[in-house]
Each structure stands twice: as C-alpha cells, then as structure tokens.
C-alpha cells in the first residue's frame with residue numbers, strides 16, 4: 001500500500017535525538033523533511049551541516065517564520081523544555097501536529113497544551129519515552145503498584161541531561177499515582193542528614209536520579225513487600241531505541257485531533 005507523504009519539520013536537528021530523527025526520516029519513504037528549526041545555522045541547508053543526512057531542507061532560527069513559510073504536517077521537537085513548549089504551542093496554532101519527545105514540561109504546561117490542542121482540533125503527542133520497552137515498563141509498574149504500593153523509582157541517565165527527574169520517571173510516578181493511595185514510605189521518624197538522600201517525594205514514593213557518563217537511559221521501579229521484592233526495569237543502550245516510537249507517533253498523530261500524553265495512549 002502506498003502511504004501518503006508526511007511533511008515533517010524537526011526542531012533540534014543537531015542534537016543526539018534530533019540527528020537520529022533525521023536519519024529515520026531519511027530512510028522512511030513516505031516521510032519528507034521540509035525544514036528544520038535550530039538555534040544556529042539559519043538559512044543553511046541540512047546537508048551543509050557535517051554528519052547530517054543529505055537533505056535540501058532549510059534551517060530556520062525563527063520557529064514562527066518557519067511555520068508561516070513552510071507547509072508541514074508534523075513538527076518533531078527534540079530540544080529543551082522552554083523551547084519545546086513554545087514550539088508546541090506555535091505548531092498547534094499553525095495547524096501543524098506536534099510530536100514532542102522533549103522532557104521537563106510541568107503538569108500545568110501539559111494541561112495548557114491539552115486544552116489548546118482540543119480547542120484547535122489539532123492532534124498532538126507528548127511522549128516522555130519513545131522506546132516501546134519503556135512504555136511497557138511504565139504500564140507494568142502501574143499494574144504492579146496495585147498490589148505493591150511501596151515503591152521507589154531509580155532513573156539513570158547520561159550526565160548531559162538537563163532535567164531531573166526524567167520525563168519517564170515523572171510519567172511513571174503519575175501512572176502509579178492513579179492506583180496508589182498517598183502514603184509516606186520509610187520510617188515515620190526518618191531524617192535526612194544530607195539533603196536529598198531520600199530522593200524526590202511524590203505522594204510519599206521516592207524518585208532517585210543518577211547522572212553518569214556512559215549511561216544512555218535506564219530506569220528500574222522497585223516494589224517492596226515483607227519478604228519479597230519485585231523489579232521492573234528498562235534500558236535504552238542507544239538512541240535508535242527511540243525511533244520506532246517516533247515513527248509510530250508521526251503516523252498516528254496524523255489521525256488525531258486531541259493531545260495524547262504518553263505513547264501508551266496510541267499503542268494498539
């Protein structure tokens with residue numbers, strides 16, 4: 001079956017994820033890179049940048065100008081939280097469907113974007129993690145939390161990551177919150193002698209963020225009960241692990257008219 005071409009803008013094309021997304025577009029017959037948004041190299045073409053695929057797509061530094069001048073169906077954003085949020089709003093206002101992997105949005109920002117997407121009838125996806133295994137790990141964690149409400153999340157990432165906790169850990173905690181009553185964990189009288197020792201507190205469950213060179217993206221969710229422990233774990237060893245999710249999101253967003261927060265909402 002011949003699929004309709006999907007015209008795509010990528011924001012953050014020089015980044016670890018953005019450059020991987022360009023390769024995905026390059027090898028996918030019905031994906032067409034029509035422009036990129038970067039904070040430098042305005043006016044150049046993607047093929048002018050060392051290490052990026054051969055493409056005539058023009059780079060814009062001004063996101064608004066890009067969306068005004070270029071006909072596009074989807075904006076893939078893989079930048080930083082403040083920029084990703086602005087790009088997402090702009091895209092929806094221009095009728096371009098955003099697929100956003102950028103992490104670090106606040107709950108209020110997600111809510112605002114949900115409302116905007118619904119109001120404009122423009123589909124959108126925010127995926128805290130595009131790796132299918134990570135999505136399953138989050139769903140299994142939610143399922144386990146019904147039976148094991150005492151839980152700690154340990155996420156481990158490369159040391160160039162800007163946000164902590166990771167978007168995946170935040171989403172995991174939110175999914176667990178749907179089935180777990182708030183309850184303080186640990187000893188009722190426990191005290192941190194060094195601030196932060198017990199990690200971030202979400203309704204009494206804890207999130208710990210590890211940042212080390214050599215890591216990519218890893219998370220374990222550890223459930224404890226008297227005499228037993230249950231762990232759900234996922235590892236991304238490279239950024240190719242995220243690309244099947246990006247591809248799926250680009251395909252699915254074309255048929256959507258509201259925002260989905262989390263890839264689990266579009267998996268069949």
Ligand SMILES: NC(=O)C1=CN([C@@H]2O[C@H](COP(=O)(O)OP(=O)(O)OC[C@H]3O[C@@H](n4cnc5c(N)ncnc54)[C@H](OP(=O)(O)O)[C@@H]3O)[C@@H](O)[C@H]2O)C=CC1
Nearest residue numbers: 012014015016017038039078079083101102103128129130
């Ligand atoms: N959902 C998922 O599955 C995944 C999500 N992520 C998230 O994706 C985002 C990007 O990650 P990663 O690729 O590792 O990060 P990188 O730092 O490698 O890439 C980010 C890119 O965004 C660029 N950028 C920053 N500001 C702007 C701007 N105003 N306009 C255009 N481009 C801009 C940066 O430019 P410069 O180089 O000049 O700083 C850089 O090239 C992060 O939020 C990360 O958490 C990462 C992996 C998987």
Ligand SMILES: O=C(O)C1=N[C@H](C(=O)O)C[C@H](O)C1
Nearest residue numbers: 103128129161166167168217
């Ligand atoms: O910055 C990263 O690398 C990643 N960010 C996302 C997150 O914050 O969860 C997804 C993945 O963990 C990789």
